[in-house]
Amino acid sequence: MTFLNAIMLLGLAAVAIPIIIHILNRRRAQLVDWAAMQFLEESLTSRSRRILIEEILLMLLRCLLLGMLAFALARPFLRTGRLLVADTADAQDIAIVLDGSLSMTLESAGASSFQRAADEARQVLEVCRAGDAVSVVLAGPTAQPVVATPLSDLDAVRRELEGLRPAGGSMDVPRALNEAVRSLAAGSNLAKKIILITDGHKIGWDLDGRKRWAFLAEEAKESLPAAPVVIVRTLQIPKQWRNVCVGGLRLARAVVGTDRPVRISVTVANTGVGDLEPEGVRLAVDGVELEARLPTAGGQARPTGRIAEGASATVEFDHHFKASGPHVVSAAVLCPDDLPGDNQALHVVNVLKRLPVLVIAGERSTRPLGGDADFLQIALAPPSEERPDPAENLIEPKLVVASDVASVKDFDEYSVVVLADVPRLPASAAERLARYVQGGGGVLIAPGQKADKDFYSGWTGPDGKRITGCRLVEFIDLPVADGAEQRFVHVAPNTIDHPALKLLADPSVSDLASAQIKRRWVLASDDEPGVSVGAAMDNAEPYLIQRQAALGFVLTLAVPLDREFSDLPVHECYLPMVHELVYYLAAPSQPPMNIQPGQQIAFPIPGQISHGDVAEVFTPDGQRHAAELRQRRPDAHRGWLATFSHTAAAGLYRLALPDKALGELATRPAVARNADGVGGVPFVVPGNPEESKLLTLAPEDYARAAEFVNLKRAETLSELTHAIKGGVPGSEIWRVLAVLCAALLLAEILTTRAIALRRQVHLARPVAFGTDQADVEAFRERARQLLQTPSPRKEVPAK
Amino acid sequence: MGKTDGHGQPEYMQLLDPEALGKIHRLELIARGVVEGFVSGRHKSPYKGFSVEFAEHREYVPGDNIRDVDWRVWGRSDRYYIKQYIEETNLRALILLDASGSMGYTGRRSARHNGDRLSKFRYGQFLAASLAHLMIHQQDAVGLATFDTDTRRYIPPRSRASHLRVILQELAACRPGGETSLAKIFHDLAERIHRRGLVIIISDLFDELEEILRALHHFRYRKHEILLLHVLAEEELTFPFDGWSLFRNLERLAHRIQLDPLSVKSEYLARVRRFVRRLEIGCGQMNVDYVRLSTRNSFDVALAHYLAHRMARTR
Structure with missing residues (x-):
């Protein structure tokens, strides 16, 4: 409690006035010489206790009355919150940052958190004073400036708030605040405030990214006249809420072809409070629901069973994509809950019809299976009963010997290049291959005995670093000892860390560990960022080393993939291993169809582009935006790229292009326009599964953020609006006190009156006395006595 | 001779107010009941036929x-x-004047005499002097006893004219003070006076009421006629105080009570009223002539009123 007129609190000293008056009265008591003391004494004795109580009660009332009066005059102010921001008479620039993350769609009491946030933003506008200017930022995975520069026309800001929808995904707080700072920098008022209205979800604050926060503070310092006050208004979220979400939608392979089925895993997580049993999971490809292998009574949804709080369940589907091109896979968990926004996940699969792989062998052999890459070639395109025509295979290998490598004009025509026991490459080929990797190509190197270790160790890319990420130290050829068991080495499954080999890591289903390695290179990996050992042998030497060079990957194996070096080619695991390695390496060369929020959509246009053609993107919220068309490389002749950068919101984007630009893709179900004219190449910005967990910020989290920005917390809307006005939320209570004063005054009067009545001061008649006065009462009393008592003469005792 | 005032008149003579005496000049104090006298005249005597001079x-x-x-x-x-x-009557009257400290109270509303407010004692002095003068004038024997806790002075009843001077001198010399013990004094005197007569008591009677009544009964038992002149000040009857006051006991100066008079006013007045009523009833039952006298009223008016009333009743 504070006092607006605190000086009047001195008036509380008036409480002593009745006491002082009482004491003075007693001290100034008039001395009266008195005769009839016996009556006075008797009166006092019989009433002293009551008199004391009456006096104390009266004095208490009077003291209270005066105290209350002084208290009321001091204008006490009852705070309902804290003083967040000191008052300022100046106009101010206010940036309202609305949390547009997925968790803000959580509904409680008939409204979503985002609706409540928008309502509070409107309340903020209500308390803005003339001259205040307001900008609005919608904070999702990226910061979307809704009102980019502060506007004094608050009605315009209100209109912008009307149509605002959550962006989905997670809010990137530093980015949002950066955007707010940028908008405030465009304002002309000196006082700056940022109001972040959020549900306090911890995801997206990136409190460990201290550099980002430091950068934010630095930018605020440089671009604003004074550090802005960041007022975080945390909305209350319900304590009891039910939620299941699709926590993951993954395909078993990064590259999916039309040649074979692919396994699709859908993870369903219970992130709410209490156990839940969803009706099932439904998977659809291009809007067509997949037939479930295990039909349930409720339909075709795959059951998940009961999921405990905090637990998850995975449901797997197998699907064979028959047509190449992009397909939209959607997985939905069927369960009514409080956060329906995360009950569905999307994924775009770009199904390939063919995957060209260039295999460069050290030398050609005239013997069957005698060449350096014969086994490999067969493994890449194995003949089968299902696909008697090798052309139906996804992987389309092409073999050239190292001496003919110059004939390969453009490595970019291949998704993957394999160097199988190649001693060395010509300098020009090595340089072109290095650029190929930089551009997203994948290279698998399996050096053999003939390999020139100086070439491989010294093969560097445009950045001056080794392409392989390792050095070839020495080639070890185990001697064949008569009668003695050869000491082979094996791949150690427990050391497998590479995604491409994960399938083979389980010894119960993979025979990789039993493959005997007779000859091998001892590799020494570079201590560089981007270099990692993906698997090792049981003698701790690296088996697979990965190097990421710009967009592409280079994988170097310690053992060639030929029968001459190990018996791996005769193992079951050989074929899947080769395929997985190729798929993995081929993945970066595919246009990314599932992108992170804010990441640019870059789609290589397969068809023709004419001057004047336009590309546009349909965003998840139904808006239509223009996309940029540009050549893939300024010096290249290899076609065009369509790019689009505003991918803040999670959901499905569609890049619409002229049919001739799409070529045969235009007819694909996932690309074709629907009746509304919406269509195009699909892209998905996935939501953040963590957003479904509603981990709220702790006080220490706010404290960490406050190390960088002047952060204040508003617990209530009242605190928020008062923070805008610069006042303290609360109300004066002088009216209540005035009523109390009146009540006390009345009580004092009534008590005084009651005491007077009880003392009968007004009825206190003087005693009738003297010869000329008749005391009526005395007369009556005497008459009564005379009537009741015998004659006075009889009373006189006889002598 | 005692002191004299400015006009060469003895001080005790001030007790005889000519104006007051003028008013009672034609009145006689006639015993209402039977008194022991010789003269069959104004007083009914049990000894009839006895000649007089x-x-x-x-x-x-x-x-x-x-x-x-x-x-x-x-x-x-x-x-x-x-x-x-000369011996017209053998009425023997004894005036008992209370000279305790409580009688010294002078109220602000008391009647004035020569510009001064009369205390209860002074009022009683005038009453006693007037009555003595009246009775001496009627050839009745009159005596005086002053007392507080004890009998200060006892002057036996005489009917000589010179006896008046003795009484007046004693009255003038007497000063109020000390505590009261009425009942004890009354009992003593009741034993002391053998001949039946008139006992005139002038007092505020601030003592134990029941004791007083028993003592009065003792007088009545001795066949004395009693004239009880109850003298109170106006303040004692109205209690007009309204501010915090420190009441000091006139009989015991160390005894003080500090209070807000309004808080006990009604109670006080009720107690005084009860006291007076009880006294009046007690007197009525004992056939004691009880007269209330407030010092606010001039004593002579009150005295004249009483005597006229008494005579009217007697005849």
């Missing part, structure tokens, strides 16, 4: 017995005179 003539006033008219004087002067005798 002529003393003087007095002008007839209506109400005098027609038998007492001196017809010879009427023959000479054509005026009615009454023959008065």
